[in-house]
Amino acid sequence: MYRRVSIRMRKHFVSVLVLCVGMIASFSVRAADPSKGKALFQSNCASCHNVQKKLTGPALAGVEGRWSDKKLLHQWIHNSAAVLATGDQYANALYNEYKISMPPFPSLSDADVDDILAYIAQQEAQGGGDKGKDNSNPNPTQNPEEGSANNSLLFGIITLILAVVALILLQINSNLNKLAADKEGVAVPEPVPFYKNKAYIALVILVMFMVGGYFTINGAIGLGRQKDYMPEQPIFFSHKVHPGMNQINCLYCHAGAEKSKHAMIPSENICMNCHKVISEYSGGDLFNAEGKKINGTAEIAKLYEYVGWDANAKAYTKPGKPIPWTKIHNLPDHVYFNHSQHVVAGKQQCQTCHGPITEEDEVHQFADLSMGWCINCHRTTKVQFADNKYYSIFEKFHQDVKDGKIDSVTVEMVGGTECQKCHY
Amino acid sequence: MKRTSNILIAAALVSGALVSVSCNRGENNRKPGRIYMPDMYESRAYEFYNEKVSSMKPVDGTVKRGELLPYHLKAEDTALANGVKNPLILAKADLEEGKRLFNIYCGICHGTKLDGNGPLYKDGTGPYVAAPANLASGAKASYTEGRLFHVMTYGYNVMGSYASQLDRTQRWKIAAYIRSVQNGGANPPTLVDGDTKPAAAPAPAEAATAAAPTSDSTAHK
Numbered sequence: 001m002y003r004r005v006s007i008r009m010r011k012h013f014v015s016v017l018v019l020c021v022g023m024i025a026s027f028s029v030r031a032a033d034p035s036k037g038k039a040l041f042q043s044n045c046a047s048c049h050n051v052q053k054k055l056t057g058p059a060l061a062g063v064e065g066r067w068s069d070k071k072l073l074h075q076w077i078h079n080s081a082a083v084l085a086t087g088d089q090y091a092n093a094l095y096n097e098y099k100i101s102m103p104p105f106p107s108l109s110d111a112d113v114d115d116i117l118a119y120i121a122q123q124e125a126q127g128g129g130d131k132g133k134d135n136s137n138p139n140p141t142q143n144p145e146e147g148s149a150n151n152s153l154l155f156g157i158i159t160l161i162l163a164v165v166a167l168i169l170l171q172i173n174s175n176l177n178k179l180a181a182d183k184e185g186v187a188v189p190e191p192v193p194f195y196k197n198k199a200y201i202a203l204v205i206l207v208m209f210m211v212g213g214y215f216t217i218n219g220a221i222g223l224g225r226q227k228d229y230m231p232e233q234p235i236f237f238s239h240k241v242h243p244g245m246n247q248i249n250c251l252y253c254h255a256g257a258e259k260s261k262h263a264m265i266p267s268e269n270i271c272m273n274c275h276k277v278i279s280e281y282s283g284g285d286l287f288n289a290e291g292k293k294i295n296g297t298a299e300i301a302k303l304y305e306y307v308g309w310d311a312n313a314k315a316y317t318k319p320g321k322p323i324p325w326t327k328i329h330n331l332p333d334h335v336y337f338n339h340s341q342h343v344v345a346g347k348q349q350c351q352t353c354h355g356p357i358t359e360e361d362e363v364h365q366f367a368d369l370s371m372g373w374c375i376n377c378h379r380t381t382k383v384q385f386a387d388n389k390y391y392s393i394f395e396k397f398h399q400d401v402k403d404g405k406i407d408s409v410t411v412e413m414v415g416g417t418e419c420q421k422c423h424y
Numbered sequence: 425m426k427r428t429s430n431i432l433i434a435a436a437l438v439s440g441a442l443v444s445v446s447c448n449r450g451e452n453n454r455k456p457g458r459i460y461m462p463d464m465y466e467s468r469a470y471e472f473y474n475e476k477v478s479s480m481k482p483v484d485g486t487v488k489r490g491e492l493l494p495y496h497l498k499a500e501d502t503a504l505a506n507g508v509k510n511p512l513i514l515a516k517a518d519l520e521e522g523k524r525l526f527n528i529y530c531g532i533c534h535g536t537k538l539d540g541n542g543p544l545y546k547d548g549t550g551p552y553v554a555a556p557a558n559l560a561s562g563a564k565a566s567y568t569e570g571r572l573f574h575v576m577t578y579g580y581n582v583m584g585s586y587a588s589q590l591d592r593t594q595r596w597k598i599a600a601y602i603r604s605v606q607n608g609g610a611n612p613p614t615l616v617d618g619d620t621k622p623a624a625a626p627a628p629a630e631a632a633t634a635a636a637p638t639s640d641s642t643a644h645k
Contacts (some may be wrong), residue, residue: 042548046555048581056581224459231454246551247543255589273584274544277554285596286547330456332465338512364453410575 032111037119040112044105049121054314055277057098061124066090066116074113079104204373224332230289230364231326235306236299241283244358250350257339257350265325268307276301279311289362328365329354336422345390346383346411378416382408492592499578508570512596515616522601530602531584533623534559538605554582565606572599 024132067073069091076083080102083091093115095101110114126198181188194200242248251257256264281296304311308318331337342348351357355366367373385391385401385408392398394414400406415421426645449455459465487493497505512518527536533556535542540558544550557564557580567575579585579587604613 042555043558046553047557048552048554054551126485221459224457224461224465225503228449228453229456230452231456246532248532251528252532252589256530259591267588269584269588273586274552276584277582278551282551289454330465 019123022198032114032118033116035121037112037117041106041116041119041374044108045116048102052127053277053279054312057101057102058094060120061119063269073117074110076102077105077108077113079106112286174327195416196320225368225370226328226330226365227368229328229365230362231328232288233362233373234324235302236288236296236362238286238288238296238361239357239363240359240361241281241286241296250357257343259340261338261340263339265327268303268320269321271303272307272309275303276309276314279304286361328363329369334423336424345388346381347388351376374422378411381411383411383414385409430561444459460473488591492596495573495577495592495620497574502571502574505570506568507566508573510573510596510600512600513616514592514597514600514613518597519613519615521594521597521605522597526598526601530598531588533583538602559602559606561607568605569596569599572602604638 006243045060049058049060051059051061053059064070064073065078072083074090079130080091081104084095084101194212228261238244242253243250253266253270254263254348255266256262279297279300281300283296286294286296301311303309303323305322307320308316310317342353345352353367354363355362382389383395385397391409391414396411397406397409401409410416449457449535459586469556474492482488492511495507531542533542533544533552534540535545535556538558538560540560541547542556544552545556548555560567573595575583576590576598578587586608590598600613603611
């Protein structure tokens, strides 16, 4: 027993010794540690610098090569104003280009700076390739409506066959009748061909009238309704990417939904809040409804073209022009609709009317926006009555709810189906 | 004669139905479909989103009803902004509203914990390549409400202005909320009881206004 333990101890002792020697060696020479540098970079530098991209300050790839002296670079990081004061040419050129002085970082030791530089060199070697290369979305197009189309075709064929069979049987029946009559010697008038038979013609006209009337009325009701309308927009803006994958709140862009009648198509400065920095698309593959692959980075470039932003110079170089978005949800003038009323007082989610918007690359009109659709919802939706100042004037209903006479109040009960609420 | 008229009626109905149904939307519903009385749909009264009217600013010098009076400091007046006081008298509900607004408009980058690590940055793995500022502690945690309001109004470095999304009242509420949770809640705000929120009558930063001459271009900030 003792022997076995001692052998094991000896084995461990050797490995521990090797480890110790290794650690001592690493401390004495102290190679710069990029993983430590990463943490330091992110907490101190990343607000203004990126390795590959120009932000508030220059891109840091190749920074060591750009400075004549490594000591000067260290000095610059510790106190940039002091280096500027010495009149160093490169430092002053930098200041003139970015017009902003870098804050001093006296707390970073020389070793810290070396760690950061090692991290930058490591990132530079990877070429920023850890992001944007994993484009793995194998499902470009789907066709969910194929099943129902097949079924209706099948029913149509069966109906047609049955009709033909019925016609043949009728014909056979009349022929047999005629034969029987001939045999008995009864004189029968020559049969009228079916296309001259008044009963047939009347039947066909009736059927055509009903079918035609059905489609005509449906078509007429559908005039001016745009359910499923999905226009091609000037920029392929994907709601699946923005509020979906990146969890941006709807109200971030459509800030008007809480304050006004209109939810607001966001102005371009709101796009540029993020896209000043995000100039490349690095998510999964994007496809439009036709199955064409969309280049996200090129779509961001279209935005830059509209707003007149130069991504290299990081500045607005041209006057911007509005993006001609196509309006999808369009209510006629004789209907009043107010977003803030539904979102703030009614506490409705955007998805109630706009559907699963965070899963759509291209937005389509989810609801048919017909009057029947509005009224149905107003009849069935319960008003969030409790703790809602907007409805405090309905004292009778509050009392009834308290007394247990009614368990809830629908929109209809507070006047939600009165004509003048929406048409005036 | 009668029969022909019947047939004509039926044919007209069928063809009408075919016209209105068949060529309505186009492939992938790219077209809006047919409308009658197009002046109701494409109205002259308010045709938004065309090149003439969309993305327009309000008329210079106008103030929205119920809105605080304009903020007159310019983007570079950061030193003056430090001294601007919050013109709102805040109740607890206003801080909660500030929190809600912060989580919608600011949290996406600065994080709902204010630690500068929102879903767009995610420790550098998100699409936003610049690290958002840590508002909970560190250098930014010493910013006054006035300075925070100033940054929201004009933006700072790569951050843009939020004046078009948040009105002045909302920005002040957010500033008060940020201030109330910074440094682990070391600067509790003075709150009034009740849920009313009377805005102080004098315009914000009147002292500062005197120092910085007003300009029309900043009237809507």
